[in-house]
Amino acid sequence: MSAAGAVSHRPPDALSPGLDLDGIRADFPILHQEIRGRPLIYLDNGATVQKPQVVIDTVSRFYREGNANVHRGVHTLSQRATEAFEGARAKVQRFINAAHSREVVFVRGTTEAINLVAQSYGRTHIRSGDEVLITELEHHANIVPWQLLCQQTGASLRVAPIDDQGDVIFEEYVKLLGERTRLVAVSHVSNALGTINPVRRMIEAAHEHGAPVLVDGAQAAPHMAIDVQALDSDFYAFSGHKVYGPTGIGVLYGKAALLEAMPPYQGGGEMIRRVTFEETQYAPVPFKFEAGTPNVAGVVGLGAAVDYVCGIGLEAIAAHEATLLHHATGALTELGGIRIIGTAREKASLLSFLVEGAHAHDIGTIMDHHGIAIRAGHHCAMPVMQHFGVPATARASFAMYNTLDEVNALVAGVRKVQELFAL
Amino acid sequence: MNDLRDLYEELILEHNRNPRNYPKKPEGTNHSAHGFNPLCGDEFHVHLRVEDGVVQDVGFEGAGCAISTASASMMTQAVKGKTVEQAEELFSNVHALLTDESAHDTSDPTELVGKLSVLVGVKDYPMRVKCATLAWHTMHAALDDQRGTVTTE
Numbered sequence: 001m002s003a004a005g006a007v008s009h010r011p012p013d014a015l016s017p018g019l020d021l022d023g024i025r026a027d028f029p030i031l032h033q034e035i036r037g038r039p040l041i042y043l044d045n046g047a048t049v050q051k052p053q054v055v056i057d058t059v060s061r062f063y064r065e066g067n068a069n070v071h072r073g074v075h076t077l078s079q080r081a082t083e084a085f086e087g088a089r090a091k092v093q094r095f096i097n098a099a100h101s102r103e104v105v106f107v108r109g110t111t112e113a114i115n116l117v118a119q120s121y122g123r124t125h126i127r128s129g130d131e132v133l134i135t136e137l138e139h140h141a142n143i144v145p146w147q148l149l150c151q152q153t154g155a156s157l158r159v160a161p162i163d164d165q166g167d168v169i170f171e172e173y174v175k176l177l178g179e180r181t182r183l184v185a186v187s188h189v190s191n192a193l194g195t196i197n198p199v200r201r202m203i204e205a206a207h208e209h210g211a212p213v214l215v216d217g218a219q220a221a222p223h224m225a226i227d228v229q230a231l232d233s234d235f236y237a238f239s240g241h242k243v244y245g246p247t248g249i250g251v252l253y254g255k256a257a258l259l260e261a262m263p264p265y266q267g268g269g270e271m272i273r274r275v276t277f278e279e280t281q282y283a284p285v286p287f288k289f290e291a292g293t294p295n296v297a298g299v300v301g302l303g304a305a306v307d308y309v310c311g312i313g314l315e316a317i318a319a320h321e322a323t324l325l326h327h328a329t330g331a332l333t334e335l336g337g338i339r340i341i342g343t344a345r346e347k348a349s350l351l352s353f354l355v356e357g358a359h360a361h362d363i364g365t366i367m368d369h370h371g372i373a374i375r376a377g378h379h380c381a382m383p384v385m386q387h388f389g390v391p392a393t394a395r396a397s398f399a400m401y402n403t404l405d406e407v408n409a410l411v412a413g414v415r416k417v418q419e420l421f422a423l
Numbered sequence: 424m425n426d427l428r429d430l431y432e433e434l435i436l437e438h439n440r441n442p443r444n445y446p447k448k449p450e451g452t453n454h455s456a457h458g459f460n461p462l463c464g465d466e467f468h469v470h471l472r473v474e475d476g477v478v479q480d481v482g483f484e485g486a487g488c489a490i491s492t493a494s495a496s497m498m499t500q501a502v503k504g505k506t507v508e509q510a511e512e513l514f515s516n517v518h519a520l521l522t523d524e525s526a527h528d529t530s531d532p533t534e535l536v537g538k539l540s541v542l543v544g545v546k547d548y549p550m551r552v553k554c555a556t557l558a559w560h561t562m563h564a565a566l567d568d569q570r571g572t573v574t575t576e
Binding site: 360365368378391 | 427430431436439440462463464465466486487488489490492548550551554
């Protein structure tokens with residue numbers, strides 16, 4: 001019996017004393033169902049995480065009892081909805097330790113947050129001959145908006161390379177920073193490799209060249225405590241649905257001074273102070289960037305999600321997920337014939353891998369047959385796949401509610417793949 | 424259909440391990456097409472040499488999952504030596520077999536497409552039907568001299 005196997009005999013909640021795993025699992029109704037006749041094992045948390053009952057109830061209660069438009073009615077319901085909406089903004093502010101609640105802009109998700117910065121900040125600050133610096137491990141959401149910006153302005157996109165472990169080569173990154181660098185955009189955690197980038201150091205280096213930094217926190221916010229002030233990040237983006245909140249809502253954090261100097265991203269209601277046909281005065285931040293009726297229920301649900309995550313505690317969540325990742329990495333490595341893509345020094349809770357002789361999609365289907373949901377594909381990070389010379393990988397990604405038994409089921413599923421595809 | 428073996432039948436696994444007419448572009452190829460499913464990354468080129476209305480030779484290049492590779496391999500075996508009309512009919516039958524619910528219920532798939540009927544297991548995994556049909560659509564496009572890239576996503 002391997003060391004990894006021995007761990008599995010412990011009861012699941014003995015592995016992370018800080019976490020009441022049974023209690024947490026009871027909070028997620030979707031987990032208690034069968035897929036193809038087997039208990040669902042959900043390991044596609046990097047794509048989206050499941051929602052606790054309290055988030056589902058909060059959204060439902062909002063529509064049953066509190067629905068109204070915000071910031072415009074004088075009636076009681078509208079006032080209540082506005083309070084819930086702005087209350088959620090304050091919760092998000094605390095969640096990422098922003099200095100002011102007006103630095104929290106609600107958007108549809110990480111992608112929209114990045115596009116907002118590219119189009120609003122980018123088009124007013126970046127000109128022909130300037131440079132935008134990203135890294136090789138970015139997903140498409142942190143590549144394409146910058147390509148669009150570069151096409152529009154004549155700026156050029158520079159890419160800091162990664163090594164074969166999946167770490168950004170820091171010296172190369174520093175070399176690419178220069179007087180032409182107008183903006184740096186970097187993922188906090190890679191969605192395809194799990195690499196945790198040293199964003200604090202990267203930001204410090206960029207600031208020495210006067211370049212502001214956008215951190216894409218989509219894969220980081222669910223797994224580690226975020227402190228935008230400690231990071232000194234200029235912009236920070238994340239999605240609600242990856243932090244146990246609803247889909248269609250996300251957050252752009254921006255330093256107040258930057259946001260205030262930026263032009264609006266979209267025009268419409270809510271973002272104005274006074275409109276005549278000759279000119280429009282814009283509302284102050286964050287409302288300047290929230291044109292139209294916002295996703296009020298999504299924001300209120302996100303507030304409940306943030307409360308839930310903070311109630312469990314990100315330290316305990318991170319420790320639990322690190323145990324799962326460590327166990328999965330060890331057990332898969334022990335099987336032999338497995339190539340793990342992404343072996344960075346610091347990793348968050350996801351594991352990209354290949355099984356010799358089997359395509360990632362076949363792995364995904366065989367897992368699905370066993371009730372195990374994993375991602376198989378290029379993870380919207382084709383350049384990362386190109387770096388490692390593979391069309392796709394299988395990816396298991398963990399959340400607070402996953403157990404060691406589920407990791408063992410994953411390993412058993414991989415063994416089944418190996419049997420079927422034995423050469 | 425509960426057994427995974429029904430999808431990953433030995434025949435499919437075997438064709439995946441040893442794809443026929445692969446990688447191959449027959450000499451004198453006069454019909455080619457490119458098939459690509461960008462979301463999953465499966466990508467094939469199908470080449471045919473058609474003379475006097477008969478598929479004299481056929482081959483494919485590229486890479487994909489076991490389902491798409493085996494399906495492509497079996498396709499090349501199935502259409503080789505057939506007339507263009509027969510190849511097109513086979514394409515229609517396979518397509519119907521994999522995508523049309525009623526086709527499976529009302530007719531015996533082995534009668535319709537022979538041993539290609541092993542591909543029917545894919546119907547239990549709707550996300551994978553596109554894998555099984557990619558090479559067939561690419562072959563159809565090649566015979567039809569369609570330009571551009573074929574996709575089944």
